[in-house]
Amino acid sequence: MTIDLQDDPDIAAILPRLRDLDATVRRIAVLDLADLDGDAHVPLLLAALDDAAPLVRAEAARALEAFEAPATVQALARRLSDPDEAVRAAAAQSLSELKQPASAAALVDYIGSSDSFVRAAALRGVRELRVAASFAPALGALDDLDASVRREAVAVLGYLKQPEALPALTRIAAHDPAAEVRRAAAGALGYADTPAVLPALLAALDDQAWQVREEAATTLGKLRLTEATGALIAALEDPYWQVRLRAARSLGRLRSREALAGLLATLTHTISNLRKEAALALGEIGSPAALDALHASADDPDPEVRKSVRLAIRQIGETA
Template structure:
């Protein structure tokens, strides 16, 4: 038995915790079983340290042990286990996670779905679809993310409903982002509705997704979004209008070259360059003296594109 193994069995929990940390510094796969054993330590600090260390190991035993800690009595332990599970990379681990997506505890359901999201495994589809109707908003949000990562087009009807009607703004925001899977009429309708959502984060996400889908039918609504009271929404709308390359948007974009927010001025210049309409040249030449160097750089690029 090595010195560290002796320390892992010491009666003082602080000695055991430091032993786990020292062992983690070596990060040797042959020691994974020691971390797994430490997950059952009587000390919460030791369990949390072992859970964090298992972020670097992926085996059935490690995954199973971490899942068991998701409903630990101590919040720090639960958080450490959830974080390590979110770092899993092997899609084969999904078979061990998916059965726990219906756990009675909302935090467990959330953590399982967050871990499944990164794995992009087919086994994640059924539990994620079921979780779209979960009573807890953080669970619904993660379910949306799972289906978005998997690009699961059959989920679009449910996602369009969530984007416009879910009571939680973070769920609506996530759903608006996930609607980039396809560009049918229902998606366009949901995203246009999301552009006037009460929460600016939802409006921002909707503007972003419309640009990704390059839907020319949304041009008028994106132009209106340039006047949003939140500059973050206007910025995303400007970026999306650049992607649409519609000259009709130029008159609405030009005033934003004088906006107080430099990031928005920069994005506006880039959008005008993408659109490529010579009508923007006079305003861009004036903006070439902008006090912000990043804006000036964007203006130079736009001028070169239009020329």
């Protein structure tokens, strides 16, 4: 595309530096282009994606994140295979910022790339666009040999929220060899509207990786699966406080009075975040049996805990 320099004096001032022999000068010129309003300078940024210097290509890739024309998306997708790691990372980051569903068409084909980095980046790019065309490739990618690809595929399916993906996601949550993938799957199951996912989530709540247990505890609360109450009460004794916190939060959502003893014990824990979450959960449950313990915690040294205690006391008073 030809740019009329008379109509674009700002671009005209930058052009000589884009042709400078010094790559550092060219990189700064790309930065200056990125600060311009409008999109007349986009062809120059696309040209900079083919610069001989990796630092210039990377800067151009970063600058193009704000432009979602098909040509731009395709150019960035090609740079996912750039020989320089920084350029690949910059292109992947820009593609992950896509907001227009129409942009997905330029990326879906890359999910089938022979390069695992490209496959993962393409999935990450289409993730939040929620386009139907990404469903089949993402479902197939759940069996990818690369864990990062499987993790991104799980995320895509979680955003699409298709019931047809639930059997595969439950399998992944319980049995994938990579903890990061099991965790992602446990979180993705949060859109399920069937108790059929309960066994997989209970298995995840007993996972060897605490991050998976934490995610499973969160999802069980979101789904309000009362059948998980006993397992969540047991999770209040998890070795990791992060799991205990999510279990307490979910027990509050379930509003199960079976959890009172465990939550009252948590109300005196040394970690203030756990005390806060226990107070909030007790307020959600609404049992007057918790009032004495809550009043005893009214002068907790942590102001956030005191605030949560006051809220819980007020909630119980309103429901009594």
